[in-house]
Amino acid sequence: MHWAGLASLWAVHANADEVVHFETAAAVKPTPFQVRIAQQSGQMLKSVPGTPLNGYLTRPPGKGPFPAVILLHGCAGVLQNDQEVWPERLSSWGYVVLVVDSFSTRGVHDPCNGLLVIRVYDVYGALDFLSKYSFVESSRIALMGFSSGGITSSRRCNLAAPSG
Known part of the structure; x- marks a missing residue:
């Protein structure tokens, strides 16, 4: 096989990034004690909903199923490297890539001041x-x-993976 043929094997392009929307896992669930106390006083505790997030989904060509990578950006937010370079590279290797934007929907401007713990819920x-x-x-x-x-x-x- 000549070089042009080899180059075409490596030049597999992913489907265009798709902006997606999802929620973090609920960060706070009532404890059994809180539920019991609320029930005793005739109250109902509600689950705290997840925070809406944006993401960028990149898929390799084909139907799959494919392994996937969840990609988390740094303190500077989603950079070109996060949104284009790594998703293109990983999808060319056969991975679905979801870049999680932890900042835009939260209006974060001072990003690395205490937000690290919350981002674990973004992963889930x-x-x-x-x-x-x-x-x-x-x-x-x-x-x-x-x-x-x-x-x-x-x-x-x-x-x-979550069961059920």
């Missing part, structure tokens, strides 16, 4: 979002992050 929301699609192999979802996203990815994130 992204996992739930991806696991619902037939083109994603839900048992093969990885987590990747840069800077503060890397710190978040090292914090006890167990990416087992």
Whole structure:
């Protein structure tokens, strides 16, 4: 095979990025004690809903199912490297990529001041979002992050797909 043929094998282009919307996993669930006390006083506790988030979904060509990567940006927000370079590279290797934008819907302007803990819930929301699609192999979802996203990815994130 000559060089042009080899180049065409490596030049697999992903489907265009799709802006997607999902929610973080609910950050606060009432404890059994809080539920019991509320019931005793005739109140009903409501679950705290997740925070709406934006993301960028990139899929490799084909029907799948494909393994996936959840990508978390750093303190500077979603940069070109996060939104274009890594999704293109990973999708050319056969991965679905979901870039999670943790800042835009929260109106974050001072990004690395205490937000790291909250971003763990973004990961679980992204996992739930991806696991619902037939083109994603839900048992093969990885987590990747840069800077503060890397710190978040090292914090006890167990990416087992949700059951049920």
